[in-house]
Amino acid sequence: MSTANLALNPELPPDRLLDGDHDYRSITDTVCQIVERPQPPKAWYVAFAVSSVLTVILFGLVGYLFVTGVGVWGNNAPVFWGWPIVNFVFWVGIGHAGTLISAILFLFRQHWRTSINRFAEAMTIFAVVCAGLFPGIHVGRVWLVYWLAPYPSQHLAMWPNFRSPLLWDVFAVSTYATVSLLFWYMGMIPDLATLRDRATTRVRQVAYGIAALGWTGSARQWSRYEKAYMLLAALATPLVLSVHTIVSFDFAVSQIPGWHTTIFPPYFVAGAIFSGFAMVITLVVPARAFFGLKDLVTIRHLENMTKIMLATGSMVGFAYAIEFFIAWYGGNPYEQFAFINRALGPYAWAYWTMVTCNVISPQLFWFKKFRTTPWLMVVVSIFINIGMWFERFVITVTSLSRDFLPSSWGYFKPTAVDVLMLIGSFGLFFTLFLLFCRYLPMVAMAEVKAVMPKPDTTAKVGNTASAEGGPQA
Amino acid sequence: MTTHSADTPQSHTVGLLAEFASQDELIQAGRTMRSAGYTSLDAYTPFPIHELDEALGVRPTRLPWLVLAAGLVGGISILAFQWWTNAVDYPMLISGKPLFSLPANIPVTFEVIVLSAAFAAFLGMLALNGLPRLASPLLRSVRFARATSDGFFLSVAATDPSFDPQATPAALRQAGATEVETLTESTTQQPLPRFLGMSLVVVGSLAVLPPLIIAGARSTTSEKPRLHNVFNMDFQPKFKSQTTSQLFADGRAMRPRIPGTVPRGSLPTNPEYEFGYVEPAAAAEPAAGDARQWVEEIPLRVTSELMERGRERFNIHCAVCHGRAGFGNGLVSQRAIELQQGTWVPPTSIHTQYVVEQPVGQLFNTITNGVRKMPAYGHQIPVEDRWAIVLYVRALQRSQQASLEDVPEDIRPTLRELN
Secondary structure (H helix, E strand, O other): OOHHHHHHHHHOOOOOOOOOOOOHHHHHHHHHHHHHOOOOOHHHHHHHHHHHHHHHHHHHHHHHHHHHOHHHOOOEOOEOOOHHHHHHHHHHHHOHHHHHHHHHHHHOOOHHHHHOHHHHHHHHHHHHHHHHHHHHHHOOOHHHHHHHOOOOOOOOOOOOOOOOHHHHHHHHHHHHHHHHHHHHHHHHHHHHHHHHHHOOOHHHHHHHHHHHOOOOOEHHHHHHHHHHHHHHHHHHHHHHHHHHHHHHHHHHOOOOOOOOOOOHHHHHHHHHHHHHHHHHHHHHHHHHHHOOOOOOOOHHHHHHHHHHHHHHHHHHHHHHHHHHHHHHHHOOHHHHHHHHHHHHOOOHHHHHHHHHHHHHHHHHHHOHHHHHOHHHHHHHHHHHHHHHHHHHHHHHHHHHHOOOOHHHOOOOOOOHHHHHHHHHHHHHHHHHHHHHHHHOOOOOHHHHHHHOOOOOOOOOHHHHHHHHHOOOO | OOOOOOOOOOEEEEEEEEEEOOHHHHHHHHHHHHHOOOOOEEEEOOOOOHHHHHHHOOOOOOHHHHHHHHHHHHHHHHHHHHHHHHHHHOOOOOOOOOOOOHHHHHHHHHHHHHHHHHHHHHHHHHHHOOOOOOOOHHHHOOHHHHHHOOOEEEEEEOOOOOOOOOHHHHHHHHOOOOEEEEEEEEOOOOOOOHHHHHHHHHHHHHHHHHHHHHHHHHHOOOOOOOOOOOHHHHOOOOOOOOOEOOOOOOOEOOOOOOOOOOOOOOOOOOHHHHHOEEOOOOOOOOOOHHHOEEOOOOOOOOOHHHHHHHHHHHHHHOHHHHOOOOOOOOHHHHHHHHOOOOOOOOOOOOOOHHHHHOOHHHHHHHHHHOEOOEOOOOOOOOHHHHHHHHHHHHHHHHHHOOOHHHOOOOOHHHHHHHO
16 A cells, blocks of 8 residues: 555654655645545545445434334343444444544644544544434433433423433533534634635635634734643543543443443543544545545554554453453452353353454554554454444443343344444444545644644745745845 | 825725745744834744744733633532532432432533533633634735745734834845735725625524424413324333233233232241231131230240341341341431431330330231331341341340349449449
8 A cells, every 4th residue: 555655664764754755835735635626536425425325324214213212223121221322332432532642642742643633533523423323312202302401490390310320421422522522623723724715716715714713823823722722632631531431430330240340441441542543543544545645644653553552452451351350359249140141151252253353453563564554454443443342232231131130131132223223323424524534624734834844944935935925125 | 103105095004914934034033023122013824833922922821720710610610500409409319328429429520620621721712812703904915825824924013103104114024024015904894784684683583483482382281182292102002900901801901810829928837937926716807916916935946046146137137227226226217317307207216115015926027017117128038037136136125124133243343344
């Protein structure tokens, strides 16, 4: 795929973030041409057609669910949390890489993040959209979903229980969605201004003009902007960690064997970052090839991400082992049964799929070849995504299907609606993503310019400027 | 303020815009102009350049204080809100736990702190920057379009005390500007197009209609029958007790007991041992209260093991309400009294005279079936353990009625020191 970059890479200085010969203008051009060219690549149309069909299927099924009831899913006694909750946790997890890259790596001054952060943040938002859909339609009577909100109501004459993990979850996920959106949008304002200033049609001028809010890039604006960005990053960092922690509380605060464990918060957070990065890789590798961004998103960026996946993947593997250890060491027979049942019971197939995909496949990233060959990364990442979906399936379904009372055990079977909704949620995700690629700046231009080495001014920028700007005084 | 040649009756000068070839030249020019006495300077760059803050004397922003304040206000308000809604306005009783417990209220408080601080950071940044501002003299300059790609600009506002229409452009060129242009702004306000205002009014009034209709429907009664959106939720196909059913030959929905089965707890082999009483043989109706012949002696061999077992079981099952010594002051009771629970009946002290006088069989029955407000524990405590508890209750009662003779002789002399 990008053998040229690979060959080039070893000669570059280690702190170099971009490949190729770039100045400010060429960065602007590279990123803006994606949005500005009249026709996107053919592959975009194909992908968009497929994903929008899937989205239509998804919304069709949601409509069917509304008029028929949650019986269209496989959820039934004793597994009342079936695929919808599995899908919810899966998508929320994916949504963690974006804010991690933008916030945590920003606070740690990891400059390599600038090429991929916009991209990953967009992915976060779309993943959270998919995630929010599932609990939203899971409430049964969707037309009463506003009961989740603490509003003074004459009709109910009561308030929600603020000490319930499910309510915490409502607050956590909606705060996360809002703050990620603010962060993403704020980061994009300067780049939207660039698109506005380059716009040639009236529609683009007005649309990007409104979206850019009148940004001029003045020193005073930048000074406040950077402070605001830093503050948002500092706020988003604990937020990222809190969101999946609270999602894990949905399980851990209940008393079902296999859920009621203190390791859940860190284990969920590690898993979320793991799956999020896998999704970034799955998306960014094709995108950089199709849209000519190989100079900005280099092999070095990809390699760094694979290293993070190796680290978080190993944490997840460690957590799996510790769960078994604690079940044995804790001496609670129900807990012990829950874990033996996971590995050897009727869902053993799901458990071992999960272990193979999540524990074994990231270990391939110890090999340089896997860390630097884009297509291999994508293959491993797809396996990781599969594994992470199964992790949530194993946690949710095995524990519920066999808890304390053997007489109420059961075996969960998904329906066609379950399967199509999961596939449809991928359609929604990719539809939004493809629209983003087409209409918004995919790489944070201003940030890349700020961390790239100063171009040789006399040779390049100076020449163009004086050629346009007339004689010097 | 001086007037400038570019001024026409419709527009006036707001400042000068100078372009520079590179960021270094821009920073240098900024320093030069500032030391020349200009104060209303600003620079425009495609990305943040920190040296400019110092060169132009940009003061640090107040934004962090705004964010801190918003976070604090948000956090304190939501904490107070949780306390008021869950402990005051609609007290949530969950397994006798305190109505307000900080740890369980932290997650929501944390999320709201982050949310309000994040909004403050974003909106505060926009507000302090005077954004959104969709039209400005800068954005009308064609050259200025490069400021968001690769151009570097410096502006001097016409309001600057040192501004001079002739001298300032020269000074800018002197400082290295490749081009200097005058920024003008129209003096006549252009009103919004008429159709825009009209359509805003129309859309706005249409938007308030649905909430008004809903509010109206909610606050009035209707004579029409209720709408059933989800029919099978309002009318569920199921049988209730005492109703008919076509399913069975006898037409009853309730099923009689299947022959040969015995309901829970109705197969006494040894009523004295299992119930603690025997019914008078003649009675046709099940006997209650006085008609029962209570068992007077514990139907088990009384050993110190049984006593130990009784103590253990009592402390597990009874002490929470009755207290470890049986005075009716257990933790649950204390807590209920503390919370001023209207419906709470204090557990009877087992040292009350009428309880002391009860036969063991009656005590056994109290444990098995409960009494008045006290729940039954028969399903939870096996028969033998119930007798063990009765034995221990007897021992507790005895302890309060004891005389000096009951105390072993070797301990008697030390008794006073125990107080």
